[in-house]
Amino acid sequence: MNQTTKKPEIFLVTSNLHKYDEIYSIFKQYTSIQLRLLQANLVEIQSSDLEEIAIFSLKKCAKKLKEKLIFVEDSGLFIKQLNGFPGPYSAYIFRTLGLKGILTLMKMFKKREAYFQSSIAVKNENEIKVFTERVQGQISLEISDLGWGYDPIFIPDCDGTLTYGELGLKKNALSHRFLATQKLIKYLNKCILVD
Numbered sequence: 001m002n003q004t005t006k007k008p009e010i011f012l013v014t015s016n017l018h019k020y021d022e023i024y025s026i027f028k029q030y031t032s033i034q035l036r037l038l039q040a041n042l043v044e045i046q047s048s049d050l051e052e053i054a055i056f057s058l059k060k061c062a063k064k065l066k067e068k069l070i071f072v073e074d075s076g077l078f079i080k081q082l083n084g085f086p087g088p089y090s091a092y093i094f095r096t097l098g099l100k101g102i103l104t105l106m107k108m109f110k111k112r113e114a115y116f117q118s119s120i121a122v123k124n125e126n127e128i129k130v131f132t133e134r135v136q137g138q139i140s141l142e143i144s145d146l147g148w149g150y151d152p153i154f155i156p157d158c159d160g161t162l163t164y165g166e167l168g169l170k171k172n173a174l175s176h177r178f179l180a181t182q183k184l185i186k187y188l189n190k191c192i193l194v195d
């Protein structure tokens, strides 16, 4: 008899396909767990804490998707000279001020330090876990043509010259999302693949 065992799967709930693509390629390299997409707009609370926002969104999704192993990922760009702005408001500010607006605000500062944060909240049966990572960097002087979201203006310190956008596929081996996803995969490999 030909018995095929189904690979374990986990669902990422997001409206952002770039996010899904990046996490998908990390999953492919580091785990046999299958990543699936549940495309939906997340319900987000107002909070200065991305972990809190991620947990809230996850719990809202979990009410509708009781039987599924799911996670959400919340990211934000925190600019030191702007006291952490746009941070939790990154999506709204991207849509309203845009990259040009951010660079205009930054004109009054000599230093342009920032970090990108990724907070992943996962629900495995009744357990909720959160994994957070940050990448330090600088806001560029100009908007580079490549990448999505804030990619064209964020230069990670580990490279020091190129924006996330200019790094192309290399971004996905050093980004805030890569580091947080690594932590998620380590957790999943331990508790899902071992059982």
Ligand code: ITT
Pocket (backbone or CB within 6 Å): 013, 014, 015, 016, 019, 040, 041, 042, 073, 074, 075, 076, 077, 090, 091, 092, 094, 095, 148, 149, 150, 151, 164, 175, 177
């Ligand atoms: P969700 O449905 O998963 O919430 P989103 O696009 O709203 O998708 P976030 O709230 O996590 O995602 O992101 C806040 C903003 O930061 C949003 O404008 C994104 O485009 C941008 N962003 C997030 N991660 C990014 C990355 O790796 N590079 C560039 N911009 C990013």
